[in-house]
Amino acid sequence: MKLLVAVKRVIDYNVKVRVKVDETGVETSNVKMSMNPFDEIAVEEAIRLLENGTASEVVAVSMGVQQCQETIRTALAMGADRGIHVKTDEELQPLAVAKLLSKIVEHEKPDAVILGKQAIDDDSNQTGQMLAGVLGWSQGTFASEIVLTNSKVNVTREIDGGLQTIAINLPAVITTDLRLNEPRYASLPNIMKAKKKEIVEMTPEGLGVDITPRLTTLKVTEPPKREEGIKVETVSELVEKLKNEAGVI
Numbered sequence: 001m002k003l004l005v006a007v008k009r010v011i012d013y014n015v016k017v018r019v020k021v022d023e024t025g026v027e028t029s030n031v032k033m034s035m036n037p038f039d040e041i042a043v044e045e046a047i048r049l050l051e052n053g054t055a056s057e058v059v060a061v062s063m064g065v066q067q068c069q070e071t072i073r074t075a076l077a078m079g080a081d082r083g084i085h086v087k088t089d090e091e092l093q094p095l096a097v098a099k100l101l102s103k104i105v106e107h108e109k110p111d112a113v114i115l116g117k118q119a120i121d122d123d124s125n126q127t128g129q130m131l132a133g134v135l136g137w138s139q140g141t142f143a144s145e146i147v148l149t150n151s152k153v154n155v156t157r158e159i160d161g162g163l164q165t166i167a168i169n170l171p172a173v174i175t176t177d178l179r180l181n182e183p184r185y186a187s188l189p190n191i192m193k194a195k196k197k198e199i200v201e202m203t204p205e206g207l208g209v210d211i212t213p214r215l216t217t218l219k220v221t222e223p224p225k226r227e228e229g230i231k232v233e234t235v236s237e238l239v240e241k242l243k244n245e246a247g248v249i
């Protein structure tokens with residue numbers, strides 16, 4: 001069984017994101033970038049399936065600027081077998097990523113594609129669903145457990161108020177939720193080994209995909225500043241402030 005895993009390069013989740021002065025987006029120069037946390041979970045799950053003999057090959061795919069190769073190297077150091085980089089300096093929106101992934105699926109013919117449920121930069125939560133739509137494949141989104149057999153996969157989904165387990169046919173698109181697993185750290189020997197693993201470079205033009213953005217960002221602004229908290233001496237003072245200042249009771 002072959003697995004394709006999509007890994008996006010995003011601003012590291014520990015970094016405090018700053019909005020550009022002209023409000024066209026967020027500052028990414030001189031900012032630490034890392035693999036999208038949900039994609040780390042996707043890579044971890046694929047590698048566990050490789051280690052337990054369910055999968056025979058894991059291919060990590062990233063799309064975007066040259067430095068996406070670092071993100072692919074991280075996946076390779078975790079244990080993926082090889083990488084594919086679709087190189088472009090243009091903005092990639094979820095539909096474009098889904099179309100590019102579908103072209104790679106045509107070449108690679110994987111049994112399943114595992115993606116993060118959402119990228120923490122655009123918070124779109126669209127790519128996996130769009131990919132399943134473009135391919136006409138089954139989808140199991142927000143997975144907190146995946147049980148793969150030869151032709152089927154049981155996906156336990158995190159939904160409002162509980163868990164839902166569905167059985168879907170392979171080939172399928174699966175997106176990962178937070179509780180699926182705890183991703184490993186790559187060991188130094190594996191980081192060294194990853195340097196020798198293959199990364200094939202492709203382009204949107206070469207794959208025949210029009211990546212022109214369909215949505216225009218009008219502006220990006222900071223969330224309103226939170227006011228500093230205060231300490232109150234007594235419960236009655238608290239009640240008085242909640243009533244008369246905050247107006248919440």
Ligand code: AMP
Binds near residue numbers: 116
């Ligand atoms: P989104 O729909 O943008 O929230 O992204 C959902 C998932 O799609 C991410 O967690 C990744 O697995 C995948 N994805 C989105 N953009 C890219 C990209 N540029 N390169 C690789 N994977 C991506």
